[in-house]
Amino acid sequence: MDAIAAFLTVFTDLELLLLVAVGTFAGVYIGAIPGLSVTMAVSILISFTFSWDVYPAIALMIGIFMGGVYGGSRTAILLNIPGAPSAIATAMDGYPMARRGEAGTAIGITTVMSFFGGFIGILVLAVAAPLVSDFALSFQPRDYMLLALLGILLVGSLSGESLVKGIFAGALGIAIGAVGMDPLTFTERFTFDQPLLRQGVSFIAVMIGMFGVSEALAQLHHVDTPAIRQKITRIVPSFGTIRRHLPLSLQTSTIGVVIGALPGTGGDIAALLAYDHARRVTKKPERPFGQGAIEGLVAPETANNAAVGGAFIPMMTLGIPGDAVTAIMIGALFIHGLNPGPMLMIDRPEMFWFVVGALVAANFFMLLFGLTGIRLFTRIVEMPRAVLIPLILLLSIVGAYAVNNSITDVYWMLGFGLLGYFMRLYGWPLGPVILGVILSRLFDDNWRRAIISVREDFGRFFWGILTSPLSLALFTAVVLIFLSQTPLWGWAKARLFGRGAEDAP
């Protein structure tokens, strides 16, 4: 009974509801601007809401979190610049849709699917939080390493026409991610004694440069072609469309919740893994992936919003942050006199149900704000290129600067923009580079932790994989996915299933 009352707090108190609404609205627009991140917004809010009560403060933060994760998809679809790392996968198929004049449809699907994913995440948080957090905690360094490896195998999905080029691009990304002072050993790597390189290369700067600036430069080739007219016939997707993608969205939401709940991985990796999953299970997309497949939007958007609920799972049950934003929220709870930790659920269960309630409210507001104002937004892509290109560049520069208030990041961003432009020009895929940068440290750090833990003994390392069901499952997935990308797979399939496999599409 108390739980229900606490859950309804946010709906019965107009002020709280309003704060969630304001937060979500702000979040959608903060999330849409590359470089302005939810993490940043929430940490500013800590000082801002310092003297408030804990409920209003948390309500506002949750609104921003939910809205911000969704907002990243806006610029990804309209301008090919992901507003946040979790929207990288969304750009892969969302932008091609906008170029066909279907930006309205793309945003509509994204919004509804984000709502769906967000809802699944909250549902899991509400009913299975202790269970999921135990599962998330059982991930060992070797499991994180295998997960990263699974992610790196995504190169196959992101490469476009040439797998070899994709592998090289991915390796470049991994190398970029390794630059700087290694936080585990304090040894400098690839720094060539330059103090500038010690801090490493800002991943956001690489992302904005590769997507935003290179896009702007590529657009210069078509500066005279008229902008694509956007047809806004149907924004809210039909019930049939939603139902058709229901099985996929359930699967990708599950991926989102679990990855979100893992401490150390968040919405960006969840969205990429979900995108890869969609490519694997979708037998007949209406359009090929990478050219505007609806499934390519459904998967990452359900996953990254499901990861929001997921991130709260270890935070509320154990006081362990599920991602960067929940890490700051834990700090906020401390400042407001609460003690986030395993005892929070026992001492202050109403706090848990309040958070669940606020998330539900934020999810509804996200749907509302997402579906309104689309017409206005799609005008952006209809602008003449002479206006649009400087706008993209401006947005990229502001975004890159805002991350660390560092002009160096702007130079990195411009440099990677140029590199990205030439890579595009010669048919090198950019997706794998970003993938490599994101996964580089996850893979590298956890590989070292895993092998150090077993005293650098390969035998014990593999014995560990074989004796843990979780590691074994991940390992099997890695091996199978790897084999499925080699010619060996087709041969084995033909031998095993005979002619049946040949006839299958």
Next chain:
Amino acid sequence: MKNAFLGAVSALIVSASVAAAQDYPAKEIQGIIQWGAGGSTDTVMRAVTPHAEKVLGATVVLQNVTGGVGAIALNQVAAAEADGYTLLMGAENPLLYKVMGLGDKDYSDFTPINLLARGTPILVAGKDAPFDDYAGMMEHIRANPGEVRFGSTGPGGLPSVVTAMIQAVEGELDVTFVPYDGDGPALTALQGGAIDVMPAVLGASIEGIRAGTMKPLALFDVTPAEALPEVPTVTSFNEGYAAYLPWGPFFGIFVRNGTPEDAVAKLTAAYAEAAQQPEFLDLLRNRGFTLMNISGDEARAFLADWQRKTAWLMHDAGLTKASPEDFGIARPGE
């Protein structure tokens, strides 16, 4: 062009310093936090600053500048004007930069405004570890060389200092060190069974200990902690530790040397009052930090003593890149 730029900059500086001389604070103050959002330094600074803002009657804009074990933030403040409008909000790490080869500046280039609080190290084990206290752990380590996994956070971090202390007192410790990014991720790994023992700060482990998800082995202090009175001190197992304790990480607010005295005095007064606010004291108690609230010569003496003790401890454990002697840091007791 360049001259015009320099002219503009110096004009700006002149006007800023005139403003500073007249009535500090005349504009927004920047607070550069050395560590990331959500960490202990961040939480402490964000909790104390709003109270100080009230006393100062000015806004302090807080910003996290991370990287290089905090050296990026330190260098940024060192490069700013010494006008009291840029504050460095840091932890203990800079005192080891020189011996660790991480930089050529430390807190001796800064004036302490307030050393707010210090943490107490505690040795914790996973709840399934085959030992229950410090003595049991030492026995287990000796019986199973190399098998016990200690979490670490890189040279200079709290775990490395505590480990150096253990080695100084007990002799060579044959354990495996698994590196993590910080004590948060390492304590998570401890609860998941990826490591067995972690030297952590009391505040980070207090909730886990209360809930029974981790076992306290020994408190690295000479007196038991108020928050966890039942946890034995490490000196109750081995008197040898008394030479190094109390020791702990700390949080402080600094300005560049050469900042006008008026600004230093106003900032010092503001933060001294802010650190006494009940909400802030509650936060410190909940997170297991001990209030220090010291400034001026007292703070300087504390910093010098801390640096001497720790730098030599690390040097004797073979963890430094240069001898403390090279930087005029005398061995304690000499």
